[in-house]
Amino acid sequence: MRIVVQKFGGTSVATPESRLAAASHIERARSDGYSVVVVVSAMGRRGDPYATDSLLSLLDGTDGVAKREADLLMACGETISAVVFAGVLRSRGHAVTVLTGAQAGIVTNGEFGNARIVDIRPDHILAKLNEGQIVVVTGFQGADETGELTTLGRGGSDTTATALGVALSAEVVDIFTDVSGIMTADPRIVKEARQLEQVTYNEICNLAYQGAKVIHPRAVEIAMQRNIPIRVRSTHSEDLGTLVTQSAHQLEHGALVNQNAWGIAHTANVAQIRVEGEGVGTSSIFALMAERGISVDLISVTPQQVAFTVADEVADVAIRLLDELGYQPQLRRNCAKVSVVGAGMTGVPGVMARIVTALAQEKIEILQSADSHTTIWVLVDGSHMVAAVRALHRSFCLAAAMV
Numbered sequence: 001m002r003i004v005v006q007k008f009g010g011t012s013v014a015t016p017e018s019r020l021a022a023a024s025h026i027e028r029a030r031s032d033g034y035s036v037v038v039v040v041s042a043m044g045r046r047g048d049p050y051a052t053d054s055l056l057s058l059l060d061g062t063d064g065v066a067k068r069e070a071d072l073l074m075a076c077g078e079t080i081s082a083v084v085f086a087g088v089l090r091s092r093g094h095a096v097t098v099l100t101g102a103q104a105g106i107v108t109n110g111e112f113g114n115a116r117i118v119d120i121r122p123d124h125i126l127a128k129l130n131e132g133q134i135v136v137v138t139g140f141q142g143a144d145e146t147g148e149l150t151t152l153g154r155g156g157s158d159t160t161a162t163a164l165g166v167a168l169s170a171e172v173v174d175i176f177t178d179v180s181g182i183m184t185a186d187p188r189i190v191k192e193a194r195q196l197e198q199v200t201y202n203e204i205c206n207l208a209y210q211g212a213k214v215i216h217p218r219a220v221e222i223a224m225q226r227n228i229p230i231r232v233r234s235t236h237s238e239d240l241g242t243l244v245t246q247s248a249h250q251l252e253h254g255a256l257v258n259q260n261a262w263g264i265a266h267t268a269n270v271a272q273i274r275v276e277g278e279g280v281g282t283s284s285i286f287a288l289m290a291e292r293g294i295s296v297d298l299i300s301v302t303p304q305q306v307a308f309t310v311a312d313e314v315a316d317v318a319i320r321l322l323d324e325l326g327y328q329p330q331l332r333r334n335c336a337k338v339s340v341v342g343a344g345m346t347g348v349p350g351v352m353a354r355i356v357t358a359l360a361q362e363k364i365e366i367l368q369s370a371d372s373h374t375t376i377w378v379l380v381d382g383s384h385m386v387a388a389v390r391a392l393h394r395s396f397c398l399a400a401a402m403v
Contacts, residue, residue: 004170082138101137104135162230173228175232176235264396269382275305281325355395
């Protein structure tokens with residue numbers, strides 16, 4: 001059996017027109033000989049009646065709701081979406097079965113609100129596919145071993161799709177959204193941003209972790225385990241979008257190309273914290289942050305200083321905790337992290353010099369930096385974020401056709 005998993009995001013199932021466009025992709029896959037498993041998100045975005053954030057807003061001002069019950073509420077959005085979308089498919093003459101995450105065999109741990117998938121038992125899905133049915137699965141949800149409903153946190157429907165793709169040995173997982181594919185930068189900031197034909201798992205994970213929101217990095221990591229290809233596509237186009245695979249070879253109009261960097265990502269509303277002094281207790285600082293659930297990033301450690309970043313909204317808490325430890329932390333608010341991503345940077349001299357030169361020409365100060373094999377991060381003042389993204393996009397010639 002040739003299987004494809006197709007995930008449709010909130011905007012792809014929000015209106016009758018979008019649902020018809022989504023249905024046409026399913027019909028095209030079936031005409032190509034595939035059995036199709038569909039994963040749906042809740043319909044629409046914040047403000048729309050059945051979007052997840054809208055459902056959560058019903059709890060505003062309510063203190064007595066446990067995480068277990070909040071999961072029951074949030075799961076309603078995907079359930080509504082699946083039933084409505086199945087109705088569209090059935091009205092077009094297709095045999096359809098709707099399955100909740102639990103019915104689809106998605107087993108999670110018991111962490112309500114941010115559960116992790118620990119197993120998938122796809123027998124029910126396979127039985128329905130063997131009957132020639134389209135299987136529509138509610139994204140974002142599963143159940144623990146005791147049968148308690150759980151939700152998978154942000155990006156949970158992407159995670160559902162790729163996890164099912166792995167469990168079913170799908171030929172490809174299609175992630176349909178309202179953009180045509182993965183771009184070299186946010187097109188709202190860089191008008192010259194281009195769609196990429198192909199990126200690696202590592203590259204898109206880094207782009208996603210650094211602020212690009214096309215697909216959740218946890219979903220990519222799951223697909224990477226079994227080398228299941230992902231295509232990021234537009235619901236309203238037949239274009240195949242951007243292919244995400246293990247291969248480091250990059251394509252542009254079907255031709256092999258060589259490029260150091262492939263994308264510029266950014267994260268706003270970041271705060272930098274610095275703790276100075278001889279023998280700074282690095283382990284105690286980060287242990288305390290972890291204990292209080294504060295995520296730290298862009299870590300720089302020397303014998304005389306520890307510097308790291310946190311989200312702006314938790315900066316006051318982090319400073320208070322460090323004060324209680326007896327430190328005198330320095331806080332800089334309204335920073336932004338700008339990231340240059342590309343597997344082609346590995347081992348190539350001069351990449352950092354290129355970044356420094358591009359930012360210096362715009363008189364943008366680098367407050368902190370770090371790097372990995374595929375990513376270089378720089379921290380800048382938030383007022384310089386847009387200029388920094390544009391300058392780096394120009395410096396790496398990402399707007400030009402690569403031939």
